[in-house]
Amino acid sequence: MAAAAAELLSGWFWNERFWLPRNVTWADLERQPSYPRAGHVLAAFPLALGVFVVRRFFERHIAKRSAINLGIQDNGPHRAQPNAILEKVFTSITKYPDGRRLEGLSKQLDWDVRKIQRWFRHRRNEDKPTTLTKFCESMWRFTFYLSIFSYGLRFLWSSPWFWDTRQCWYNYPFQPLTSSLYYYYIMELAFYWSLMFSQFTDIKRKDFLIMFVHHLATIGLITFSYMNNMVRVGTLVLCLHDVSDFLLEAAKLANYAKYQRLCDAFFMLFGAVFIVTRLGIYPYWILNTTLFESWELIGPYPSWWLFNGLLVILQMLHVVWSYLIIRIAYKALMRGKVSKDDRSDVESSSEEEDTTSNCSKGLFSASSNGANRINGHVATGQWPED
Numbered sequence: 001m002a003a004a005a006a007e008l009l010s011g012w013f014w015n016e017r018f019w020l021p022r023n024v025t026w027a028d029l030e031r032q033p034s035y036p037r038a039g040h041v042l043a044a045f046p047l048a049l050g051v052f053v054v055r056r057f058f059e060r061h062i063a064k065r066s067a068i069n070l071g072i073q074d075n076g077p078h079r080a081q082p083n084a085i086l087e088k089v090f091t092s093i094t095k096y097p098d099g100r101r102l103e104g105l106s107k108q109l110d111w112d113v114r115k116i117q118r119w120f121r122h123r124r125n126e127d128k129p130t131t132l133t134k135f136c137e138s139m140w141r142f143t144f145y146l147s148i149f150s151y152g153l154r155f156l157w158s159s160p161w162f163w164d165t166r167q168c169w170y171n172y173p174f175q176p177l178t179s180s181l182y183y184y185y186i187m188e189l190a191f192y193w194s195l196m197f198s199q200f201t202d203i204k205r206k207d208f209l210i211m212f213v214h215h216l217a218t219i220g221l222i223t224f225s226y227m228n229n230m231v232r233v234g235t236l237v238l239c240l241h242d243v244s245d246f247l248l249e250a251a252k253l254a255n256y257a258k259y260q261r262l263c264d265a266f267f268m269l270f271g272a273v274f275i276v277t278r279l280g281i282y283p284y285w286i287l288n289t290t291l292f293e294s295w296e297l298i299g300p301y302p303s304w305w306l307f308n309g310l311l312v313i314l315q316m317l318h319v320v321w322s323y324l325i326i327r328i329a330y331k332a333l334m335r336g337k338v339s340k341d342d343r344s345d346v347e348s349s350s351e352e353e354d355t356t357s358n359c360s361k362g363l364f365s366a367s368s369n370g371a372n373r374i375n376g377h378v379a380t381g382q383w384p385e386d
Contacts, residue, residue: 018302019228024173029229034176036229044186048193055140055194063136070257074132081119085109090123135256137202142249144191149242151187155180156239161232165289168232169297181231188238189222221310228303233294237286237311244274264332271325278318287311 016025029035085108089097097105097120102113109116161167196215199208225234251266290308298304 020173020303021298021301029173032174032176034178035174036177036182036226036231038227040182040186041189041223041226044189044193047186047190048197051190051194052198055144055198058140058143059136063139064132066139067132067135067256072132072135072256074130079122079126081122083109083119086116086119086123090120095120095124131256135253138249138252138256142246142253145242145246145249148184148187148191149239149246152184152235152239152242155184156235159232159235162236165233165236165285166293166297168230168236168289169294172294172298173229175229175232177229177231181235184235184238185222185226185231189219189226192218192222224303225307228307230307233286233290236289240277240282240286243277244270247273267332268329271329274325275322278315279322282318283315287315 014026020026020029086105089101089105094101097116102116105111105116106113111119156162192215196212196219199211199215222234222238225231225237247266247270251263251270254260254263254266287308290311294304
């Protein structure tokens with residue numbers, strides 16, 4: 001019974017009329033010597049584990065040493081004064097006591113309310129990551145993004161569909177899968193799977209759920225396009241989105257190392273590249289070929305509509321994210337610098353901010369509301385995954 005149900009479900013999921021163009025069957029594709037198969041994506045799981053191990057080694061032995069050479073110390077925030085009563089409230093009741101509770105604690109401990117507020121602020125900061133930790137994480141991302149973009153650009157430079165996007169659809173879906181294309185796709189998929197896994201052990205962010213959904217959607221798009229053999233146009237999408245990622249991480253690294261002008265320059269460059277690629281190249285290069293050239297050469301079919309629908313939704317998000325980047329850049333120019341990230345930096349009182357403002361200014365806190373993303377990056381003025 002269970003076997004029959006599984007077979008029925010498999011037949012429904014792999015329905016040829018959904019996945020493939022007219023007059024093409026899975027049997028036709030099976031006769032091809034080199035073709036993307038669903039089982040190939042399983043290779044991403046052990047590879048994702050390998051990426052995670054390499055990352056840990058890189059952060060501990062390369063990124064950490066680089067940070068120390070730049071003068072970044074592993075100094076945590078000011079530790080709260082030991083107090084059993086406040087610790088019990090913090091761990092068992094609330095980390096953000098309201099006015100009534102503060103008044104009660106003030107009477108119980110004979111402390112003024114401001115002192116108790118400061119204790120809770122320091123105690124919350126003990127759970128925040130140090131600048132060294134954030135630097136190491138960003139340096140890993142910078143290294144990977146730059147490496148995968150360089151590999152992708154080098155691969156695409158010699159690919160005919162990079163220069164003529166109609167090549168993405170000639171003889172589709174019987175296009176052969178080359179080893180270079182396979183490695184590029186599976187490595188990207190493995191990286192995002194590693195992000196999915198490591199998100200539960202990384203620095204905890206306010207935008208945890210947003211990033212979880214983002215990584216899940218990215219994995220879904222990569223997997224879907226691979227199984228549907230839309231890998232040629234998929235490589236164009238991947239490379240186009242990778243081009244700005246390492247610039248954002250470079251700006252973060254400069255911020256953590258307190259090179260403010262370099263940080264601002266990288267952010268402005270990131271914003272310019274993001275807007276040109278997402279509002280210019282993406283619609284006129286990617287959407288043009290997936291919507292119009294593919295319609296002319298292979299015609300629409302159910303999974304074609306789904307794929308293009310997702311790409312159009314992505315374009316809408318590009319518009320929103322570009323607007324937010326422009327707004328952040330405008331506010332930064334008005335202030336004279338891009339301001340700090342408020343998602344995982346330590347909290348500080350108005351007095352403390354006055355005395356530490358020169359060393360805590362960094363990137364992106366044009367807004368403290370929410371933590372929208374820019375292709376897995378930023379939106380409301382906050383560093384992604386910081």
